[in-house]
Amino acid sequence: MSGLTLSSFIFQELMNFSNNYELSEDYFGSANNSDYPFEEDTLCSLQEVRKFSGLFLPIAYSLICVSGLLGNILVVVTFAFYKKAKSMTDVYLLNMAIADILFVLTLPFWAVYHATGEWTFSNAMCKLIRGIYTINFNCGMLLLTFISIDRYVAIVQATKSFRLRSRTLAHRKLICFVVWAVSILISGWTFTFNEKYNVQDSQVCEPRYPPASEPIKWKLLMLGLQLLFGFFIPLVFMIFCYMFIVKTLVQAQNSKRHKAIRVIIAVVLVFLACQIPHNVVLLVTAANLGKINRSCSSEKLIGYTNNITEVLAFLHCCLNPVLYAFVGQKFRNYFLKIMKDLWCVRRKQTSQGFSCSRLYSETFISRQNSETIDNDNASSFTM
Amino acid sequence: MDPIIPQKSHLCLTSKRELFSACPTLPSLKAILANKDSASSFDCCLRYTAHVLHPKFIVGFTQQLANEACDINAIIFYTKKKLAVCADPKKKWVKQAVHILSQRVKKM
Numbered sequence: 001m002s003g004l005t006l007s008s009f010i011f012q013e014l015m016n017f018s019n020n021y022e023l024s025e026d027y028f029g030s031a032n033n034s035d036y037p038f039e040e041d042t043l044c045s046l047q048e049v050r051k052f053s054g055l056f057l058p059i060a061y062s063l064i065c066v067s068g069l070l071g072n073i074l075v076v077v078t079f080a081f082y083k084k085a086k087s088m089t090d091v092y093l094l095n096m097a098i099a100d101i102l103f104v105l106t107l108p109f110w111a112v113y114h115a116t117g118e119w120t121f122s123n124a125m126c127k128l129i130r131g132i133y134t135i136n137f138n139c140g141m142l143l144l145t146f147i148s149i150d151r152y153v154a155i156v157q158a159t160k161s162f163r164l165r166s167r168t169l170a171h172r173k174l175i176c177f178v179v180w181a182v183s184i185l186i187s188g189w190t191f192t193f194n195e196k197y198n199v200q201d202s203q204v205c206e207p208r209y210p211p212a213s214e215p216i217k218w219k220l221l222m223l224g225l226q227l228l229f230g231f232f233i234p235l236v237f238m239i240f241c242y243m244f245i246v247k248t249l250v251q252a253q254n255s256k257r258h259k260a261i262r263v264i265i266a267v268v269l270v271f272l273a274c275q276i277p278h279n280v281v282l283l284v285t286a287a288n289l290g291k292i293n294r295s296c297s298s299e300k301l302i303g304y305t306n307n308i309t310e311v312l313a314f315l316h317c318c319l320n321p322v323l324y325a326f327v328g329q330k331f332r333n334y335f336l337k338i339m340k341d342l343w344c345v346r347r348k349q350t351s352q353g354f355s356c357s358r359l360y361s362e363t364f365i366s367r368q369n370s371e372t373i374d375n376d377n378a379s380s381f382t383m
Numbered sequence: 384m385d386p387i388i389p390q391k392s393h394l395c396l397t398s399k400r401e402l403f404s405a406c407p408t409l410p411s412l413k414a415i416l417a418n419k420d421s422a423s424s425f426d427c428c429l430r431y432t433a434h435v436l437h438p439k440f441i442v443g444f445t446q447q448l449a450n451e452a453c454d455i456n457a458i459i460f461y462t463k464k465k466l467a468v469c470a471d472p473k474k475k476w477v478k479q480a481v482h483i484l485s486q487r488v489k490k491m
């Protein structure tokens with residue numbers, strides 16, 4: 001409704017103006033210009049960008065959705081079957097997998113949006129899908145931040161104060177709750193501002209800000225929040241925490257330290273590779289916001305770049321299960337056992353009496369579990 | 384609300400369905416708006432024209448609002464030569480042209 005108020009306000013202004021002046025087409029002079037010859041002042045058409053995104057984004061989003069669901073569901077299933085898995089950083093990993101699943105579940109809607117060029121779903125769905133998308137993106141990023149802090153406390157601070165470590169680790173569930181609460185709080189605006197409305201004769205699902213206030217300030221504020229929570233906060237904490245972790249590991253006399261360092265480098269590099277390009281595009285967008293006389297060719301370039309970098313940023317949630325869960329020896333052991341069990345259950349149902357019977361026994365599994373947990377209880381890394 | 388004031392930012396282009404019934408004399412608008420599909424990458428006015436456009440060349444107009452997908456307020460005039468020209472809504476001639484176009488629609 002707010003948009004209508006503004007448009008009628010502008011029209012009111014236009015009408016008031018016309019009442020004050022005697023109007024005739026003579027005002028415009030003899031007008032010997034045949035039509036309008038100045039193409040540089042015309043609307044900047046991003047048709048070619050839309051053609052590209054209409055083809056590229058649905059394919060990319062589908063692939064991310066399928067692989068993201070697969071990896072993250074495997075993580076959740078593993079945690080659901082093995083209660084002992086919840087003892088380590090795994091509370092964070094479980095929450096991150098849930099956030100990533102909810103996030104990739106919104107991608108089919110965006111795929112349809114870009115393929116058809118219109119928001120074909122309802123206004124409520126627009127708010128809901130935008131909301132889920134933003135909450136879970138922010139939540140995933142904040143969880144990455146807390147995982148790095150958690151590892152920092154476990155590895156660097158553990159040598160200094162055992163009490164600090166045990167106290168911090170006890171609060172993981174509370175921290176997860178706070179992370180979700182903060183994500184919902186900082187994403188709450190999406191429910192308010194996103195709506196289905198008509199732009200250039202198509203129904204879109206985009207934010208629409210209060211018309212009376214400065215719309216550019218709103219747009220800047222939202223971009224700022226996204227950059228801060230989606231990039232700069234995780235970046236600063238990850239760089240700081242992992243730097244000190246690597247320093248500690250280098251000094252440590254542990255046979256597994258080389259693998260740990262490699263995993264940390266992979267975690268940080270993947271974060272940088274996935275997030276830097278998209279956030280640079282966001283920064284450029286923020287810097288250009290509200291400026292007059294932007295060039296159309298650079299708008300097109302930003303349009304293409306935005307599509308590609310966004311896909312790269314979304315790819316991150318498919319890589320999280322590999323980087324954080326499956327990289328761990330312990331997690332892989334749990335996972336393999338579940339796969340074996342599930343496979344054996346199916347074998348048992350179809351053909352009785354197979355070598356599975358011994359593997360399936362509860363005692364065997366629990367004995368194995370206690371061994372692996374005792375072995376690497378010293379580090380919170382599930383490596 | 385005053386019935387003279389249009390409810391929508393589109394004048395004469397109220398919706399895809401009503402487009403031609405509302406504007407029987409403006410078939411060229413079809414060509415201008417034929418391939419409109421907007422998701423994320425929107426066609427936006429980035430600047431205003433420095434020239435004055437005579438209303439006799441204008442077949443319709445739409446409004447661009449800064450609080451929506453694009454960043455600046457603008458009036459987009461559609462010309463007979465199928466161009467979409469961006470104009471500053473604060474300029475006198477733009478206000479007059481909009482008024483003249485509105486009158487034209489009212490007469491139809």
